[in-house]
Amino acid sequence: MRKERRSCLDRPVLALFAAVALLVVCCAATAALAAPPGFDPEAKVLNIFTPLRLKLTAEYSQEHYGTYTADLKQPKMIVLHYTAFHTFDDSYKFFLPPYLDTEERADISSGGLVNVSAHYLVDRDGTIYQLASEDVICRHVIGFNYTAIGIENVGDGADDLTPAQARANAALVNRIVKRHPSIEYLIGHQQYQNSNLPHFKLYLEKDRSYQFTPKQDPGFIFLKRVRKLLRESYGIVLKN
Numbered sequence: 001m002r003k004e005r006r007s008c009l010d011r012p013v014l015a016l017f018a019a020v021a022l023l024v025v026c027c028a029a030t031a032a033l034a035a036p037p038g039f040d041p042e043a044k045v046l047n048i049f050t051p052l053r054l055k056l057t058a059e060y061s062q063e064h065y066g067t068y069t070a071d072l073k074q075p076k077m078i079v080l081h082y083t084a085f086h087t088f089d090d091s092y093k094f095f096l097p098p099y100l101d102t103e104e105r106a107d108i109s110s111g112g113l114v115n116v117s118a119h120y121l122v123d124r125d126g127t128i129y130q131l132a133s134e135d136v137i138c139r140h141v142i143g144f145n146y147t148a149i150g151i152e153n154v155g156d157g158a159d160d161l162t163p164a165q166a167r168a169n170a171a172l173v174n175r176i177v178k179r180h181p182s183i184e185y186l187i188g189h190q191q192y193q194n195s196n197l198p199h200f201k202l203y204l205e206k207d208r209s210y211q212f213t214p215k216q217d218p219g220f221i222f223l224k225r226v227r228k229l230l231r232e233s234y235g236i237v238l239k240n
């Protein structure tokens with residue numbers, strides 16, 4: 001009799017414990033799936049931004065945009081690139097150091113000490129790596145870094161880029177636009193200095209001696225592929 005009574009009392013207590021345990025497991029699973037602010041949930045994170053690199057970035061921003069900050073706020077555009085390296089390792093090694101290689105990049109060495117980089121690096125199989133939070137300024141496009149998210153693609157030329165990269169770029173741009181409704185423009189790096197295009201009204205450069213360098217990446221074929229996928233798969237059309 002006593003035993004039976006005890007088990008009746010225990011049942012709701014056990015049910016409560018089970019419900020709490022389930023809640024804890026679900027919360028932990030949700031937290032694991034959700035990426036921290038500024039990070040893409042489907043990217044592999046290889047954050048190259050150290051405190052030193054953030055300081056060098058703030059110095060670059062002061063010199064070129066008139067504000068000492070490494071913060072990228074309300075980005076308005078996305079710029080696609082290729083790295084000019086055939087392998088992921090060579091591409092990643094190029095972006096990793098905080099300081100610009102002034103011998104390798106003599107063309108832009110007058111522009112500041114911080115190394116070039118981009119927020120994302122997409123491997124030839126479409127794997128997306130995130131090198132920087134979307135809340136941080138990367139040096140990848142003269143005159144627009146203060147407002148541009150950069151996507152680099154592993155490839156030593158336009159012919160080296162793959163359909164998997166085009167699909168990954170379109171899917172990533174879709175997610176970035178959802179996170180940042182402020183984004184209006186998508187361009188290829190080869191378009192950045194075209195003052196006839198709508199994005200050019202965002203151009204800002206305090207150092208008038210700092211000149212554009214000619215760019216061919218990622219090329220119009222790749223850009224067209226990504227735009228087509230964006231339109232057909234995600235219903236997204238961005239100005240250039």
Ligand SMILES: [Zn+2]
Binds near residue numbers: 081189215
């Ligand atoms: Zn580029």
